[in-house]
Amino acid sequence: MSSVDLAVLATVVGSVVLFGGAVVLAMGWAFRAGQFENFDRGSRSIFGADEPVGESTDAFPGESA
Structure with a gap:
């Protein structure tokens, strides 16, 4: 894996964790x-x-209604 692939993966996983945590807090x-x-x-x-x-x-x- 290249460094770009790792950066994309880290961004996606971080986003999922962040938004998932926000959903849990909101619920x-x-x-x-x-x-x-x-x-x-x-x-x-x-x-x-x-x-x-x-x-x-x-x-x-x-x-007409």
Whole structure:
């Protein structure tokens, strides 16, 4: 293996370790913060009080909803 091959390998392995560690830390934070406790409440949070849940109210211009 040449020095360029080793540099590329070290960069790839280092990136995998770095980003993998970031994912583990982010998932740990999400579990500790309770982000995965109530999916139903989170899924309904995007609807307004007067908007029907589960029904499409948006349409492309020129089409009816």
